[in-house]
Structure formats: C-alpha cells, structure tokens
Amino acid sequence: MRGSQSNSGVSSVWSAAGIVASVVAILLAVTFGVAANPSGTSLPANPNFASGGTAQAGAAVEPTGETTEVEVTMTADMTYEPSVIEVPAGDELVVTLINEDDKNGHDLVIGDVESSRIQPGKSETVNFGVQSYSQEGYCSVAGHKQMGMTLDVVVTGGSSSAVDAGGHAGHAAPAAIPDVVDAEVSEVYPAKLEPLESTDEPVTHELTFTVTEVPLEVAPGLWQTRWTFNGSSMGPTLHGKVGDKFIITLVNDGTIGHSIDFHAGALAPDVPMRTIAPGESLVYEYTAERAGIWMYHCSTAPMSTHIASGMHGAVIIEPADIDPVDHEFVIVQSEVYLANEAHSPEEAEEVNADKIANGTPDRVVFNGIANQYDQERFEVKTGERVRFWVLDAGPNVPFAFHIVGGQFDTYWIEGAYHLRQGVSSSGATDGGSQVLSLLPAEGGFVELEFPEAGNYSVVNHIMSEAERGAHGYVHVTD
Ligand SMILES: [Cu+2]
Structure with a gap:
C-alpha cells in the first residue's frame, strides 16, 4: 500500500497510521477492561497483565493430580495440529511436540513455559504445568506468531471467568525505547567503497554467506x-561490473x-531462492547483466x-x-524494531514482529546501526568529487536521501542518469538535485562537491526517520 503513495504523502500517512493504531489499542484496553469478557477462550490470558483482577481470581484452581497428554505437530504452514487442546481445569498439561516442518525450527510457549527451539524432524516433550485458565499458545520465533502459528488451550470445567481481560493492555503501543546517554557504537560498519580494479575482462566473484543469529549493536548502546x-549488522557489499x-x-x-x-541477477527463483533448513547450504549463481x-x-x-x-x-x-x-560511500537504509531495551549482548532479544506489522520502527538506520556516522563521519576535502551509492532495504520505510548544505550535480536512479555533472537528460545545464527519493528496494547514486569546510548532515529528509537515527555527517576540511 505504501509503495503506491507519493513520497511527499508517505510521512503523513505514516503518522496517521500510528495515531490510529494507538487510539485503537487504547480503545481495546478500555473496552475489555470494562466488559471483562466472561468466556472468550481464544483470548490471550496472561495474569502478569491483569488489570481488572478477574484472571487472578479465576486462576486459583485445585490441582487434580491428573495429567493430560497431547501430541502436537508443528507444520510447514506455520500451524499446530491440533490447533485446540482441551484440558480439564487443574490438570497438568504435557505436550509432545513434533516438528514436521523440514525447513524451520519452532517452539511452543504457553504461559510462562517455553519449549526449546525444536529443529526439523525432532521432537520434545514439555510439561506446561497445571492449567487453570484458557489461553493462547504460540511459536516465539520472530514473525511466526504473526503468521498464525498459535493454538488455543481451552480449560474446561473451571471457573468460566478465568480468561484475563487485561491481556490486551499488554498490546498497547509500547513506550519509545530511549537513547543511551553518551553511548558510542563499538564497531562502526565501514561505508567506504574501494574502486574496482580496472579490467575489461569479466570477473568471477566467489563468496560464502554464512547465516548466523547473533546479538549486535543497532544503536549506540542498544x-x-x-x-x-x-x-x-548488514550483509557484505558486493562490487562488480556488467558481465561479472x-x-x-x-x-x-x-x-x-x-x-x-x-x-x-535475473533467474527463476524456484530453486536458488529456496529456504534451506539449519545445517544446509546451497549455491546461488548469476551473471550481472545490468x-x-x-x-x-x-x-x-x-x-x-x-x-x-x-x-x-x-x-x-x-x-x-x-x-x-575521489571518494565513494555506500548507505543502505533499513529499520530496527526492538522487542526490549537491551544494553548488552546478553540481554538482546529477536526483532518485534508486531511492530513491523504496525509500521512502528524504534530506529531507522544507515548500514544497520542508528547514528553511527555521527560518530565516524564521512571524511572528504573541499573540491573533491564524492559519490554516495544509496539503497533503501526497508522493509517498510521510504528514503529521501539528502545532504544538508549540499546539492547533487549527478543523479542516477534505477538504471538511468537524470543529471550528470550538471547536464540533465534533456540537455539543460542549469538544474540541480536536492534529494534522491527511494522506495524500499530502490537504489541509485548521487555525486557532489562540497563548497567549503564544515559539517554537512546526511539525512533521510522524512525528518521523523532522521530523528529515529537515519542521520550522519560529512566532515569537510580544506
Ligand atoms: Cu532469513
């Protein structure tokens, strides 16, 4: 939907959506707080979020000493089968989880109990403890719950008022995660692009991309x-020419x-773009034609x-x-959606997929880390020619690339020059450019010279995104 908006319209649509989401969240919290839905077994119920007190009252149930044992299969369609588990109130629930998805690890969270991340073809038996109220179980792998990987635990025979109405309060828009005062990024991602070695012969680039899941800094101290x-913080930049x-x-x-x-590279996606399971590998080959x-x-x-x-x-x-x-830099914009305020690698959690779906990033970043080029500036001299290669990786936010105090005399986007060293595609020589406007997955480059020494801000001119971290500096010296 956002892709069809003009750039000038996007920021207002964005904030309007944010306001609507907040209002809806507040209304939901208020509505359920008053109505205290007495029976809705499909509602999530977490006593930690209880606001009306009904869940606590219902949660006190006599253990029966009995165990309900269930086998649940995790499928490649992001489902649990069965998707409903019935448990008499007071029974312990023991679930044998079988992962039949041949590509993905999955887990199951019910209340405070979480299974391990079960790999394809593996199984695990988990005791989820005494069940006293109906609640939703889900897969905690980022994004899987949002794709529908949930099941309902329906507790029968207990207090019918057991479902916690306050659960929705926990889904209200979270407070913004603040900057860490005086923090510095420990490892700045190098933005400098080295020139290609000059050869007219096609070059073969052979590389290994290893996928890892690791804690990294995404903003100073976060x-x-x-x-x-x-x-x-983002994948390596590959650099070549047509024919490579x-x-x-x-x-x-x-x-x-x-x-x-x-x-x-243009090719049929079916095989090279297939998802591979943990431990597997594939080879992806293409020739750059454009x-x-x-x-x-x-x-x-x-x-x-x-x-x-x-x-x-x-x-x-x-x-x-x-x-x-004289200089080339690469800036790739993306968004960061935080699940928690982690000040160390040990506290780090995976991405918050609800915030992605709602379009509410915590940070908007250049090369994976907010504000890192405020700390290590792009160093150039007056009169030097500088090229910025710019890409919007998204997934959701547009990029209006601008340098405060600078004017681009060269502007190339998606395969074509609109302006080259001050000459436009129609031959005019008196035009200039202030912004390279990119929707997600669009890219281009601009060139400019800086007229005098100083500090020139590099921003996403959708200013709220700049304020969320899409900001750096060019430091120009004589
Ligand atoms: Cu992936």
Whole structure:
C-alpha cells in the first residue's frame, strides 16, 4: 500500500497510521477492561497483565493430580495440529511436540513455559504445568506468531471467568525505547567503497554467506539479536561490473530456515531462492547483466521480519562509463524494531514482529546501526568529487536521501542518469538535485562537491526517520 503513495504523502500517512493504531489499542484496553469478557477462550490470558483482577481470581484452581497428554505437530504452514487442546481445569498439561516442518525450527510457549527451539524432524516433550485458565499458545520465533502459528488451550470445567481481560493492555503501543546517554557504537560498519580494479575482462566473484543469529549493536548502546549474512549488522557489499559472475554459497548456521534473493541477477527463483533448513547450504549463481545498486535479502517468510532482522545488503554493478570520483560511500537504509531495551549482548532479544506489522520502527538506520556516522563521519576535502551509492532495504520505510548544505550535480536512479555533472537528460545545464527519493528496494547514486569546510548532515529528509537515527555527517576540511 505504501509503495503506491507519493513520497511527499508517505510521512503523513505514516503518522496517521500510528495515531490510529494507538487510539485503537487504547480503545481495546478500555473496552475489555470494562466488559471483562466472561468466556472468550481464544483470548490471550496472561495474569502478569491483569488489570481488572478477574484472571487472578479465576486462576486459583485445585490441582487434580491428573495429567493430560497431547501430541502436537508443528507444520510447514506455520500451524499446530491440533490447533485446540482441551484440558480439564487443574490438570497438568504435557505436550509432545513434533516438528514436521523440514525447513524451520519452532517452539511452543504457553504461559510462562517455553519449549526449546525444536529443529526439523525432532521432537520434545514439555510439561506446561497445571492449567487453570484458557489461553493462547504460540511459536516465539520472530514473525511466526504473526503468521498464525498459535493454538488455543481451552480449560474446561473451571471457573468460566478465568480468561484475563487485561491481556490486551499488554498490546498497547509500547513506550519509545530511549537513547543511551553518551553511548558510542563499538564497531562502526565501514561505508567506504574501494574502486574496482580496472579490467575489461569479466570477473568471477566467489563468496560464502554464512547465516548466523547473533546479538549486535543497532544503536549506540542498544542491542538486538540479529539474523545476519556473515555476522555483521548488514550483509557484505558486493562490487562488480556488467558481465561479472557471482557464485555465492549460502550456509545456514541459524536455528530456523533462511534463504537469499539477489535482485542483481535475473533467474527463476524456484530453486536458488529456496529456504534451506539449519545445517544446509546451497549455491546461488548469476551473471550481472545490468548496472545498478541492487538489493539482496533473505526471502523466507515472513520476509519483513527476516529483512528487518538484518538479512539484507547491496550488490553494486557499475555503469560501464561511470565517472571517476575521489571518494565513494555506500548507505543502505533499513529499520530496527526492538522487542526490549537491551544494553548488552546478553540481554538482546529477536526483532518485534508486531511492530513491523504496525509500521512502528524504534530506529531507522544507515548500514544497520542508528547514528553511527555521527560518530565516524564521512571524511572528504573541499573540491573533491564524492559519490554516495544509496539503497533503501526497508522493509517498510521510504528514503529521501539528502545532504544538508549540499546539492547533487549527478543523479542516477534505477538504471538511468537524470543529471550528470550538471547536464540533465534533456540537455539543460542549469538544474540541480536536492534529494534522491527511494522506495524500499530502490537504489541509485548521487555525486557532489562540497563548497567549503564544515559539517554537512546526511539525512533521510522524512525528518521523523532522521530523528529515529537515519542521520550522519560529512566532515569537510580544506
Ligand atoms: Cu532469513
């Protein structure tokens, strides 16, 4: 839907959606707080969120000393079978979980009890304890619950008022996660692009992309468990020219299924873009036929979650006659959706898939880390020619790339120059450009010279996104 909006309209649509979501969340909380739905067994019920007190009253149930044993299969369609478990009130619930999804790890959370992440073909028996009220169980792998991987635990014979009406209060829009005062990014992602070695011969690029799931810094002092290509805040930048061949070996060292989709090569996606299970690998081969700054990303569902977790990057295929410059930098914008306020790797949690679906990022970032180029600025000198390669990896937020105090004399987007060293595509010589406007997956480059020494802000000119971290500086010296 957002893709069809003009850029100027997007920011207002965005904030309007945010306001609507907040109002709806508040209304829900108020409605349920008053009505205290007496029987709705499909509602999530977490006593920790109880606001009306009804859940606590209903939760006190005599243990029967009996055990209800159930076998539940986890499927590749992101379902549990059966999807409803009936348990007499006071029984212990023991579930044998069998993962029949051949690509993904899954788990099951019921109340405070969580199974381990069960790998394809494996099973595990878990005691979820005495059941006193109906509640929803779900898979805690980021994005899976949102894809429908839930089941209902229906407690029979107990107090019918056991369902916690306050559960919805826990879904109200969370408070913004604040910046960490005086924190510095421990490892800044290098934005500098080295020039290609000059050869007219096609080059073969052979690389291994290893998928890992590791804690990384996403803003100064803030951490998140990221899903990565090769362990960094975004995947490596590949750089070549038309005619070059790329042979990428994808190795899945994660705990769930992953995949890769390179926009830089045209091919049938069926086989090379398939999801592979943990421990598996595949080889993805393509030849670059067209110039561009092409996105690549994990294409395993839900794709928004995999992209927002860090599984994206750029392939730069230079146009054949590109002009020489003194410096080249790469900026890939993406969004960060935090599940918690983690100030250390140990506290880090996976992405919050609800925030992705609601379009409420905590941070909007360049090369995977908010504000990192405020700390390590792009260093250039007056009069030097500088090229910025820019890509919007999304998954959701547009990118109005702008440099405060700068004007672009060269503007190339999605395969074509609109302006080259001050000459427009229609031959005019008096035009200039202020913003490179990109929707998710679009890319291009701009060039400019800086007229005098100073500090020039690099921003997403959708200013709320700049304020969320899509900001850096060019430091210009004489
Ligand atoms: Cu993935």
